[in-house]
Amino acid sequence: MSRVTINDIARRAGVSKGAVSYALNGRPGVSEETRHKILDVAQELGWAPNRTARMLSGSRTETFGLVLARDPRTLGSEPFYMEFVAGLQSELSRRGYALLLQLTPTAENELELYPRWWSERRVDAVVVVDIRVSDPRVAALGELGVPAVFVGDPAMTGGFTTVWTDDATAMASAVRRLVELGHRRFGRVAGTPGLSHTRVRDLAFTQAVAAEGLTGTILHADFSDVAGGRATRELWDHPEPPTAIVYDNDLMAIAGLSALSELGISVPHDVSLLAWDDSALCTITHPKLSAMHHDVMAFGAHVGRRLFDLLVGAEPAAHLDSTPVLVERESTAPAPR
Amino acid sequence: MSRVTINDIARRAGVSKGAVSYALNGRPGVSEETRHKILDVAQELGWAPNRTARMLSGSRTETFGLVLARDPRTLGSEPFYMEFVAGLQSELSRRGYALLLQLTPTAENELELYPRWWSERRVDAVVVVDIRVSDPRVAALGELGVPAVFVGDPAMTGGFTTVWTDDATAMASAVRRLVELGHRRFGRVAGTPGLSHTRVRDLAFTQAVAAEGLTGTILHADFSDVAGGRATRELWDHPEPPTAIVYDNDLMAIAGLSALSELGISVPHDVSLLAWDDSALCTITHPKLSAMHHDVMAFGAHVGRRLFDLLVGAEPAAHLDSTPVLVERESTAPAPR
Known part of the structure; x- marks a missing residue:
């Protein structure tokens, strides 16, 4: 295969050689859209950067x-x-x-x-x-x-x-939607305490629930399936268990669904579950998991x-x-x- | 924190300094068990290799x-x-x-x-x-x-x-067990064709099924949930669908379970599913997935x-x-x- 040049990429992408150079070197000067297009074409053509030229221009480790x-x-x-x-x-x-x-x-x-x-x-x-x-x-x-x-x-x-x-805004919208659905008692199966995003979501959850004059319980787990299942059972053992539980990731939500299903508790009839991140796992459970979607x-x-x-x-x-x-x-x- | 020495590790692990040196440098001369113990102690004490000494002994990139x-x-x-x-x-x-x-x-x-x-x-x-x-x-x-x-x-x-x-032996034992359970028509949702382990399992599946004088259908997918669900539906659409399906990974098996459950087909009442690898995902589905367990x-x-x-x-x-x-x-x- 003959070597792919910047000319080839420019021709195929329908842009100038300068634009290709900017895009391939990660420099400003082209729109994000054009940069994407150029990089896609470069990849498609099998373009490989000329390492020697790069080495001369700096001492990158790549x-x-x-x-x-x-x-x-x-x-x-x-x-x-x-x-x-x-x-x-x-x-x-x-x-x-x-x-x-x-x-x-x-x-x-x-x-x-x-x-x-x-x-x-x-x-x-x-x-x-x-x-x-x-x-x-x-x-x-x-x-x-x-x-x-x-x-x-x-x-x-x-x-x-x-x-x-912006997890605070996301959490507030999650709680708001569950309140609209008539939920009054909330549980949150949170990630590892000490992490900033756990903290941000803890605060946002507490504020959102309090703003509605409702009650919420937070249990901290560690993102694992085992801890997620355990925390879910613990929430359910409460004399007045939550009717809606918000999880900090998908895996804990799936484990929670499984733990409840073993106890003969129906999701969503008895309790609503909301996962977080929305990986492919959420669509291959039964029932499929509602989730705060993040790509x-x-x-x-x-x-x-x-x-x-x-x-x-x-x-x-x-x-x-x-x-x-x-x-x-x-x-x-x-x-x- | 003062620097952890080989002496500290030897004392804590109850072994000689020589054994510690062998273990930390990845050299033979200590049993696998002792090596493990020493590495655990080293990690526990926060031992950091002296990079200068290492550099002098070679030019490792680590x-x-x-x-x-x-x-x-x-x-x-x-x-x-x-x-x-x-x-x-x-x-x-x-x-x-x-x-x-x-x-x-x-x-x-x-x-x-x-x-x-x-x-x-x-x-x-x-x-x-x-x-x-x-x-x-x-x-x-x-x-x-x-x-x-x-x-x-x-x-x-x-x-x-x-x-x-030894995937061939594993596949043969999987088919044998399903035959014991009375299954006569088999499906296999395989991984990407062209990979050696897909090929090995394809052959082993075909041989194991043929050895029993039974029939088996192989559909190749690409390990993804989407392809796994699609292949499962395709197997089920056959006039005489399999009563047992063996998958090449967990994700395709979970997607298959979900696809069948959407069609109102009961697992394992109507069809048995067997996953492969046995990640944590297999125990958080409902029903929990049987699997060829590989750590x-x-x-x-x-x-x-x-x-x-x-x-x-x-x-x-x-x-x-x-x-x-x-x-x-x-x-x-x-x-x-």
């Missing part, structure tokens, strides 16, 4: 880093990170970038990694996830001068480039684009990703009488 | 590479790769290794990556997955001299170190250990991982009369 401070066991069945990484990779692979991925047992181990990666020039920039309240990574990466995109509430990311979702792959791709922005000197900014919206399927219904 | 030539979209909801990567990472993170992960749109792009990674010394070794029949990566990596662990049928990996599961995280960890073996000059060998065994839950039952 690698971004991502550290997950988690027990590997919790990653296997949780669709969120696989979808996020898949979305991130979809942007990276279009430009020949790889992802350096490392799991560490603790947040302390994570902090030790960044100076090593940076001093050895193993990454051009990093993605920082699972933002915690008072997150020490803000100061650590700031001191090192590592370009980074934080994924989480911009109030907690100290001026770094941030991609975030996690697109979210990962969005983070990928902001990483490339950093390489061309973009100013730090908070980028709002799409706000999760309620998709009603079969697990939510009017409250039982 | 990185292994993994390329997935797949559409990012198919990765998000498929538990296999997340569990596999999580298991791999569990071994890597114990020794401070990272994973360089890259998604490529095509197998051709994958072949172009290895020479780059190797000439730039970005990885110490690579993991090769999704082995195809007559896989060009065998010759390509052999010529480059890249240390590699192949994951798949050793008959197709040209003498490279290989970690594999995918342990499989990934096994591959990780073989990667470290390569670094200390282990001879290539085929390593048999555990054979999937049938876990009977609620989706398999005696054949309908």
Whole structure:
């Protein structure tokens, strides 16, 4: 196969050579739509960047880093990170970038990694996830001068480039819709406490329920199926159990559905369940799960684009990703009488 | 925190300093059990390898590479790769290794990556997955001299170190058990054609069914929920539909269960379903899915250990991982009369 040139891409995409160059080098100067089109054509034609030319223009590692401070066991069945990484990779692979991925047992181990990666020039920039309240990574990466995109509430990311979702608004709309359906007692099976998005959703849930003069119970779990099932049974054991439960991810909602179904409790007749994220899993349960829909792959791709922005000197900014919206399927219904 | 030394680890683990050194450097000379114990203690104490000492002893990148030539979209909801990567990472993170992960749109792009990674010394070794029949990566990596662990049928990996599961035996035992339950018409919703493990299971299924003088239909899908649901409906539309269906992963089995349940067909009363891999998803459906159980995280960890073996000059060998065994839950039952 003869080598694909910028000319070939420009001709096929119907744009100028300059536009192709801007798009392929991740520089501003073309619209997001045109950039997408050009990258799609480049990929279709099998364009490979000329590494030598790139090396001369800088000393890029063509690698971004991502550290997950988690027990590997919790990653296997949780669709969120696989979808996020898949979305991130979809942007990276279009430009020949790889992802350096490392799991560490603790947040302390994570902090030790960044100076090593940076001093050895193993990454051009990093993605920082699972933002915690008072997150020490803000100061650590700031001191090192590592370009980074934080994924989480911009109030907690100290001026770094941030991609975030407005979970407070999403949670308020979820509760509002359940109130419209006649629900008066609410449960929330929340993710790991200490994470900023768990905190944001906790607060929004409490406020939304209180604003209606209603009651709500929050139980914290850890996003796993086991903990999700356990928390659901615990909510149901209450003398006055909730008639609607909002979950912090899909896996816990599916486990909750399964736990209730084992107890002979009908969803949505006896209790409404609302999942969060809306992976493919929500449509293959029976009943299908209603969910706060968030396109996690697109979210990962969005983070990928902001990483490339950093390489061309973009100013730090908070980028709002799409706000999760309620998709009603079969697990939510009017409250039982 | 003061620096953790090999002495500290030896004292806590109740072993000699020499044993600790062997274990931490991935060298033979200690039993697998002792190695595990030492690595656990090291992790618990927060031991960090002295990188300078390591650098002097060689020029390790402390990185292994993994390329997935797949559409990012198919990765998000498929538990296999997340569990596999999580298991791999569990071994890597114990020794401070990272994973360089890259998604490529095509197998051709994958072949172009290895020479780059190797000439730039970005990885110490690579993991090769999704082995195809007559896989060009065998010759390509052999010529480059890249240390590699192949994951798949050793008959197709040209003498490279290989970690594999005996899917033929597993498939034969699955069919045998379903025959015992009185089933006479079988369906198989298979993965992507062209992959070696799809081929191995296709052959084993055909042979096992033929050996009983029975009939079986294979439909190829692509491991996705959409394709799994479609293939299941197609099998059911047959004038004499199967009474037992064996799937190539969990996601397609769950989608099949959902598709049948929408058609008002009862599992396992009308038809038995058998999933493959047995991720956490199988126990949170209703009915819970019977499955050929394979501990995918342990499989990934096994591959990780073989990667470290390569670094200390282990001879290539085929390593048999555990054979999937049938876990009977609620989706398999005696054949309908």
